[in-house]
Amino acid sequence: MSPIPKSDRKRSVQRNRRLRMAGVAWLAVIAGLVAVAGDAPPPSAPAPWPVGKAVGAVAFDCVVEEDAPLAGAKTVMFLEYAVSPRAIAYSIVWAEPCWKAIHFPCPPIGTSLYADESSFVVRHALNDVEWRQSLPAEPRGRFMHTCGNYPLVDSRIAYQEARGRRLTVSDVPVLEASARSGGLGDGRGLGSPLPDRPGRPPTRISVSDVEPERLHFYFFTFRPDDRRLFEYRLEKGRLKSILTECFGVKVPVGGFEIEAKTPEFPDGVVIEQLPARYHADGRTVLVDFSPQSIGDVEVDLPERIRVGTQKRHFGGPDPIRRATMSNYRSLPEMPSAETIGSRFTSDPFFEREQTFRKLTAQYWNRPVADVDPADAAWLQTFADDCLGMARAEPRLSAKLKLSYMSIASDLMLGNDSRVDSDSLPSYLQALRDGGFGEIAEIASAQVADIRANWGRPEADSEK
Amino acid sequence: MRSGWQTVLGVLALFVIANGVVTMLTEPGPGQWFGASTAVEPPIDPRALPINRIGLAGEIEADTFTGPSLLSLEMRENVDFLLTPALIVQGAITEGDIVTYPEE
Secondary structure (H helix, E strand, O other): OOOOOHHHHHHHHHHHHHHHHHHHHHHHHHHHHHHHHHOOOOOOOOOOOOEEOOOOOEEEEEEEEEEEOOOOEEEEEEEEEEEOOOOEEEEEEEEEOOOOOOOOOOOOOOEEEEEOOOEEEEEEOOOOEEEEEEOOOOOOOOEOOEOOEOOHHHHHHHHHHHHHHOEEHHHHHHHHHHHHOOOOOOOOOOOEEOOOOOOOOOEEEEEEEEEOOEEEEEEEEOEEEEEEEEEEEEEOOEEEEEEEEEOOEEEOEOOOEEEEOOOOOOOOEEEEOOOEEEOOOOEEEEEEEEEEEEOOEEEEEEEEEEEEOOOOOOOOOOOOEEEEEEEEEEOOOOOOOOOOOHHHHOOOOHHHHHHHHHHHHHHOOOOHHHOOHHHHHHHHHHHHHHHHHHHHOOOHHHHHHHHHHHHHHHHHHOOHHHHHHHHHHHHHHHHHHOOOHHHHHHHHHHHHHHHHOOOOHHHHOOO | OOOHHHHHHHHHHHHHHHHHHHHHHHOOOHHHHOOOOOOOOOOOOHHHOOHHHHHHHHHHHHHHHOOHHHHHHHHHHHHHHOOHHHHHHHHHOOEOEEOOOOOO
16 A cells, blocks of 8 residues: 555645534534523433442452652552451551561551451451551541651541542432532532531532543532542443542641740740641542452452552552552452451461561571571471472462562571572562562662671661 | 624624633643642631741741651551552442542
8 A cells, every 4th residue: 555645644634624623613503502592501311420239248459559759668568358348358468678677557468457337457467466446536636647657557547537438329419410500519619518427528529520431520528629539431331440639638747836935936936837738749540440240240340549649640650659459259258357367377387487487586687507406407498398389379479478488598597509599589580570670679689788788786677 | 784693603602612711711621630730729828827926837847847747647648548449349349339539
């Protein structure tokens, strides 16, 4: 086929452009005629609000990648979730880079969380500790920082707030009325007030567009500058994505006042912290959904969540957070507040893992000569077994965990040649193959640093 | 002299143009959805604060907010995000719930 001459292409493009412009102009005129002639709100078809389907409890796996630019930390966590209409639960089965402290309020591996309407429980099965709180909790109020930390159990307030803000079918009449008014609401302020509900802050909603394949609305909570915009994309009635954007959020921070006298204010001055402006560059989120079969029912479930900012777009190479869900399955029995964490303790390998942890606490960063011969024999067998199991393990999280235990055991035994020739390259390659090249680089640097400083007390304190 | 139809069409054209301008001004455009937010923080009215609080509060703001507070807020955001997959799925498997994104 011969190429179209440039002059013909130009004419063709101009003709097409004129045709498109004429089409748009006619559409605009027709729309104007309809709007003027009717002098009424735009007609609205039944809105395709995506409503949940009863499929019982489900379980799924999830990989969460998080960046903490202020702390200079990147983390990837492997979790297992269990969700029912009444409760949620998760367990963190592995996290990387695992060679030094992981940026998390507590050692993440072995942490489980359970929440329902009346209780919020965090349990660390490996360390055998538990934090239990009843719900509803007091509102968060002023955010009390704890030197860069955040107690995991304080997540109950985020859980409670999120539950309070959710939409239900009982809100649909307000949503539909808002759509009919073009989002303008009842004339007493922008948007329409949502019905009062326990836990829900005073909220107004403005539905500006309802189309068969697109819903567009925004919430106002507390103040107009707290608004969050939503855009749903649907295809043949199935939910494909939710795009949502929030702007700067003010969080009252601190909790102290200091009385002082200064030359400038000899009568005294109260120094108090102003509310911090957080999320100053906003958060833009895209959630992709895909149909999943749970039992006999097909339900649209999230397969990827990407959180970005103005500078770090969610579709770019480095959004600030990313969650990838997989392996959705029906769950015969939802874990309870009493049974969460049992997936760790009921593992047949659990006893050996606990022995490994005990020996690691004893011999990490110590000269090989310090290792008791009986313990050295146990560690040697354990390292061999872990390496063999890691090679055969298809799940990335389990492969990384087994590789870690093999490498760590070999480091304590001084088996440098096997670490260099086999276990460490395989471990790093598994990370790269999983799409975590940057984490592999960090882990590699951490291992190199540990080996370079082996036996020095200051290196020990970082483990 | 213009006919009645010409006048009607003229009014309609003006309406269409005005409609387009209003839509452009009120709808969030692609740039806004994809990060170029034009949201403007309402300014703090200095008259609303006691006069002797303004200066020092402003001065300490930079020190205190770039320190542990922001680190804690960053940690909070990442920790609370772990609830997000579960809360979205819970909306999708609960009869009567509309699937939505929980703010973390």
